[in-house]
Amino acid sequence: xxxxxxxxxxxxxxxxxxxxxxxxxxxxxxxxxxxxxxxxxxxxxxxxxxxxxxxxxxxxxxxxxxxxxxxxxxxxxxxxxxxxxxxxxxxxxxxxxxxxxxxxxxxxxxxxxxxxxxxxxxxxxxxxxxxxxxxxxxxxxxxxxxxxxxxxxxxxxxxxxxxxxxxxxxxxxxxxxxxxxxxxxxxxxxxxxxxxxxxxxxxxxxxxxxxxxxxxxxxxxxxxxxxx
Amino acid sequence: xxxxxxxxxxxxxxxxxxxxxxxxxxxxxxxxxxxxxxxxxxxxxxxxxxxxxxxxxxxxxxxxxxxxxxxxxxxxxxxxxxxxxxxxxxxxxxxxxxxxxxxxxxxxxxxxxxxxxxxxxxxxxxxxxxxxxxxxxxxxxxxxxxxxxxxxxxxxxxxxxxxxxxxxxxxxxxxxxxxxxxxxxxxxxxxxxxxxxxxxxxxxxxxxxxxxxxxxxxxxxxxxxxxxxxxxxxxxxxxxxxxxxxxxxxxxxxxxxxxxxxxxxxxxxxxxxxxxxxxxxxxxxxxxxxxxxxxxxxxxxxxxxxxxxxxxxxxxxxxxxxxxxxxxxxxxxxxxxxxxxxxxxxxxxxxxxxxxxxxxxxxxxxxxxxxxxxxxxxxxxxxxxxxxxxxxxxxxxxxxxxxxxxxxxxxxxxxxxxxxxxxxxxxxxxxxxxxxxxxxxxxxxxxxxxxxxxxxxxxxxxxxxxxxxxxxxxxxxxxxxxxxxxxxxxxxxxxxxxxxxxxxxxxxxxxxxxxxxxxxxxxxxxxxxxxxxxxxxxxxxxxxxxxxxxxxxxxxxxxxxxxxxxxxxxxxxxxxxxxxxxxxxxxxxxxxxxxxxxxxxxxxxxxxxxxxxxx
Numbered sequence: 001x002x003x004x005x006x007x008x009x010x011x012x013x014x015x016x017x018x019x020x021x022x023x024x025x026x027x028x029x030x031x032x033x034x035x036x037x038x039x040x041x042x043x044x045x046x047x048x049x050x051x052x053x054x055x056x057x058x059x060x061x062x063x064x065x066x067x068x069x070x071x072x073x074x075x076x077x078x079x080x081x082x083x084x085x086x087x088x089x090x091x092x093x094x095x096x097x098x099x100x101x102x103x104x105x106x107x108x109x110x111x112x113x114x115x116x117x118x119x120x121x122x123x124x125x126x127x128x129x130x131x132x133x134x135x136x137x138x139x140x141x142x143x144x145x146x147x148x149x150x151x152x153x154x155x156x157x158x159x160x161x162x163x164x165x166x167x168x169x170x171x172x173x174x175x176x177x178x179x180x181x182x183x184x185x186x187x188x189x190x191x192x193x194x195x196x197x198x199x200x201x202x203x204x205x206x207x208x209x210x211x212x213x214x215x216x217x218x219x220x221x222x223x224x225x226x227x228x
Numbered sequence: 229x230x231x232x233x234x235x236x237x238x239x240x241x242x243x244x245x246x247x248x249x250x251x252x253x254x255x256x257x258x259x260x261x262x263x264x265x266x267x268x269x270x271x272x273x274x275x276x277x278x279x280x281x282x283x284x285x286x287x288x289x290x291x292x293x294x295x296x297x298x299x300x301x302x303x304x305x306x307x308x309x310x311x312x313x314x315x316x317x318x319x320x321x322x323x324x325x326x327x328x329x330x331x332x333x334x335x336x337x338x339x340x341x342x343x344x345x346x347x348x349x350x351x352x353x354x355x356x357x358x359x360x361x362x363x364x365x366x367x368x369x370x371x372x373x374x375x376x377x378x379x380x381x382x383x384x385x386x387x388x389x390x391x392x393x394x395x396x397x398x399x400x401x402x403x404x405x406x407x408x409x410x411x412x413x414x415x416x417x418x419x420x421x422x423x424x425x426x427x428x429x430x431x432x433x434x435x436x437x438x439x440x441x442x443x444x445x446x447x448x449x450x451x452x453x454x455x456x457x458x459x460x461x462x463x464x465x466x467x468x469x470x471x472x473x474x475x476x477x478x479x480x481x482x483x484x485x486x487x488x489x490x491x492x493x494x495x496x497x498x499x500x501x502x503x504x505x506x507x508x509x510x511x512x513x514x515x516x517x518x519x520x521x522x523x524x525x526x527x528x529x530x531x532x533x534x535x536x537x538x539x540x541x542x543x544x545x546x547x548x549x550x551x552x553x554x555x556x557x558x559x560x561x562x563x564x565x566x567x568x569x570x571x572x573x574x575x576x577x578x579x580x581x582x583x584x585x586x587x588x589x590x591x592x593x594x595x596x597x598x599x600x601x602x603x604x605x606x607x608x609x610x611x612x613x614x615x616x617x618x619x620x621x622x623x624x625x626x627x628x629x630x631x632x633x634x635x636x637x638x639x640x641x642x643x644x645x646x647x648x649x650x651x652x653x654x655x656x657x658x659x660x661x662x663x664x665x666x667x668x669x670x671x672x673x674x675x676x677x678x679x680x681x682x683x684x685x686x687x688x689x690x691x692x693x694x695x696x697x698x699x700x701x702x703x704x705x706x707x708x709x710x711x712x713x714x715x716x717x718x719x720x721x722x723x724x725x726x727x728x729x730x731x732x733x734x735x736x737x738x739x740x741x742x743x744x745x746x747x748x749x750x751x752x753x754x755x756x757x758x759x760x761x762x763x764x765x766x767x768x769x770x771x772x773x774x775x776x777x778x779x780x781x782x783x784x785x786x787x788x789x790x791x792x793x794x795x796x797x798x799x800x801x802x803x804x805x806x807x808x809x810x811x812x813x814x815x816x817x818x819x820x821x822x823x824x825x826x827x828x829x830x831x832x833x834x835x836x837x838x839x840x841x842x843x
Contacts, residue, residue, distance in 0.1 A: 034477065096248055
């Protein structure tokens with residue numbers, strides 16, 4: 001068996017969108033293991049009693065969020081060309097997931113510190129002042145309750161928001177916001193929606209006519225340059 | 229359909245409702261002449277685990293002009309939103325409304341899914357009663373184990389598929405398309421024509437009359453061309469028949485998330501309580517070569533790392549040794565776990581044990597069903613205590629320390645001595661552990677799991693009454709008192725559930741009113757503990773003037789017309805009667821490998837069976 005330091009590390013950048021936004025990180029991880037098997041990629045397994053294919057993801061993607069910039073690292077037992085890996089994975093991916101790039105990484109996954117999101121909101125309550133109101137709202141302290149392992153906790157999400165720009169476009173609101181991400185400081189973008197729900201009248205509870213989408217656009221390092 | 233993303237974000241497990249899995253089949257609507265919505269009246273997680281549905285989905289979609297899609301019962305939080313926002317039930321692949329399909333098929337796996345099935349029709353905005361549906365409404369088709377006595381749901385369905393459906397449903401779809409093409413289609417004409425196909429039962433084409441005592445006076449076709457008996461369909465050769473090798477890969481965790489490889493159909497044993505053992509006759513096997521090829525293909529298409537060999541009794545599979553050798557040769561190096569459920573204690577060998585030991589499995593399960601030899605003989609279990617002890621000893625020597633034993637309470641002829649026998653048998657299994665010198669150094673647990681006997685149609689026990697609720701509960705308590713060893717864990721099933729199962733298993737058309745009323749009262753997911761409401765059901769029966777005792781607790785005469793007599797499973801009534809009589813004398817019948825008992829199922833044909841062929 002090949003030992004861990006002999007293997008070739010490969011990073012896969014992919015997107016996950018549409019109905020696959022409802023698939024949780026854990027379910028995705030399990031799916032990826034099966035994808036590697038059916039794609040015939042000779043991936044390195046962890047050692048021990050219950051060997052598992054070793055796949056490491058960058059910041060887990062929350063349920064309900066789409067992404068154009070997911071990253072996962074795998075280790076290969078035997079050589080396979082990067083193009084071949086890309087083709088095999090795309091053949092084995094479900095429809096709403098796509099490999100964008102396969103390469104040998106230079107940066108560490110934990111270098112991701114921020115994620116740039118685009119949020120779109122559709123609601124009959126949106127008017128020409130909404131965008132401005134939202135920007136004002138998010139420039140101040142803003143408290144929402146967050147579910148943690150030890151129960152609900154009030155947190156000030158302003159500390160997690162690096163930037164927040166909102167505009168109105170054809171009756172919908174488009175927000176570009178960079179949020180803290182990673183193991184040290186992380187904000188689920190769903191809490192932005194939660195704050196809007198709590199502090200504005202945009203969402204009245206009509207689930208058919210009021211909708212939002214959240215898309216991860218790019219992962220960023222601490223100096224705000226793109227992660228790769 | 230409309231954008232329901234906000235609704236999906238508001239419900240639990242939205243991945244149940246979106247489709248999009250690897251392996252789902254998407255077709256171009258313009259090329260399609262027959263659209264089938266295949267409904268499973270339970271949650272996605274349960275429905276996706278059903279091998280029969282996977283098989284039929286694949287078989288139907290192998291016809292280019294047919295597009296078969298999946299539909300599962302929405303959980304109650306989703307149902308609430310669908311009703312609030314007036315969103316009709318949709319199919320996962322196209323997200324089109326179910327009521328726009330040509331055929332809406334239901335897999336009826338157990339009696340307690342009836343209200344869920346009817347509720348799905350309602351959610352699809354399809355009138356639940358067949359008599360109230362117009363020409364434009366889809367054809368509502370039922371199939372699966374419950375179709376062997378579908379009378380309780382006869383009012384809701386247009387047609388039932390009886391027996392194995394992978395060839396029959398394709399024929400039905402072809403008939404539909406040809407009648408649509410040549411312009412002869414009306415639903416009435418189609419159903420009449422379909423009743424001539426082998427294996428299809430159209431309940432509206434039969435008249436049922438009742439005697440004053442509630443028993444059936446006559447059950448006859450309304451027209452001469454409609455068959456008086458509907459013979460079930462079987463697949464003759466499992467080596468050449470369709471088997472899905474590219475199943476849909478669920479994202480969310482489902483109940484059976486692994487390769488399910490069917491090894492054979494039918495069972496040689498002939499346990500007298502077992503419906504599957506009768507209705508799947510004759511035994512037909514896949515050969516080891518076919519099995520191995522299919523397993524490799526599925527593995528390559530899915531990436532699953534667990535294979536389960538399915539059957540009614542895996543150790544009776546005559547190619548088991550050859551097949552497991554072939555499989556283990558490549559599954560072990562690929563880190564694939566092979567599991568063999570449904571082991572019989574008397575055919576559990578050291579060779580098999582060694583193979584299983586090489587694959588991770590913590591415990592073993594056996595089903596003696598009854599605690600004494602007398603009762604095991606009465607139910608024709610054909611299992612001796614020495615076989616069980618031999619099997620558990622092998623398991624202990626192989627390092628296992630957990631044994632699960634399945635039993636039944638309330639079997640015909642059962643006495644309290646037989647029930648006490650369950651406790652003492654479990655105790656002797658514990659003793660066997662301590663008498664095994666090479667036993668593992670872990671503590672032993674013997675789990676005794678006891679269900680309640682439900683008399684099933686098309687079995688030798690179909691004429692038997694079920695114990696009353698009081699009797700069943702008393703027996704459960706009696707056994708609890710007899711189990712004193714703390715190494716024995718005792719589980720029992722809710723007797724009220726079994727009672728309701730008995731009512732619907734042996735029910736007739738008059739129960740349709742109760743099911744409709746129950747659905748109107750918001751009842752569904754009866755098989756789920758959190759929704760099962762026995763008292764509410766009793767009120768429903770009361771309101772409809774139905775006496776559940778009539779169905780569950782009455783001994784039926786051999787010459788009474790049974791609601792399911794219209795279905796011919798190939799096994800003769802005279803065989804059933806003789807088996808019933810032998811049960812009361814505790815006389816066993818040899819299994820099909822030892823000797824043919826002349827049940828009649830060999831008239832159906834079938835390759836690779838033990839049946840003497842009919843010349």
